[in-house]
Amino acid sequence: TGQRWGYGKEDGPSVWYKNYPVAEGSRQSPIDIVPNEASRDRSLDPIIINYDQCTSINISNNGHSVVVEFNDSDDRSVIKGGPLDNPYRLKQFHFHWGGKGCEGSEHTVSGTGFASELHLVHWNAVKYKTFGEASTAPDGLAVLGIFLETGDDHRWLHMITDVLYMVKYKGFNPKCLLPSRLHYWTYLGSLTTPPLHESVIWIVLKEPIEVSEKQLGMFRMLLFTGEEDDQRLRMENNFRPPQPLKGRIVRE
């Protein structure tokens, strides 16, 4: 179908259900995470992140966000452990952000949003042959969500913000975007943009990373629109608001 969707009044999250009825499904993301309602699951192991051999292949503006894609032809960069039964291969990462200060993340914590949220998207290459196939399976994807709060410059984020105007660049290890502690909340959810497939095992890290207003401002320099479009729409507020929990349990 490939229907046009966006984050504006006419094509934003409140009308996605018209072309994507699963928007009103039972495991939609993001959600508001209420820490003291999370249930302690002692069977949950720590997550294990292996990004050391990862190969970034490009950075692009897909009209909804800035996306860095990785070579996912083998298990060179995977996440495993935690709530996952298999290793999941890193496919891409991208960000969601606001237009100003405190809003911009997709998940919120007790109603509080962060300035931005990084999504590292992985797929289950043990059970599925392609990302596309995995993206429609209930255990097909694992997305690592990391909150960005404003403060000092992030030591490595400049490698993204400095090249946001370029297309090709290599050699970026997203491990440097991880916070020091990997404590997480986990729940079953979905893609947060159309097609909104309910195929995501969410792992949301509790500890945010710190980036500067200037670094965040670089994201807002991007545009939703192409060079040929007559109007220039700044890319900002590309986040979906929290969706109903519908009885799901958030584990930690």
Ligand SMILES: COc1ccc([C@H]2OC(=S)NC2=O)c(OC)c1
């Ligand atoms: C091709 O890989 C992806 C990855 C993520 C999404 C969205 O779902 C989440 S999570 N963040 C998003 O922007 C996606 O939507 C089409 C496609």
Ligand SMILES: [Zn+2]
């Ligand atoms: Zn995302």
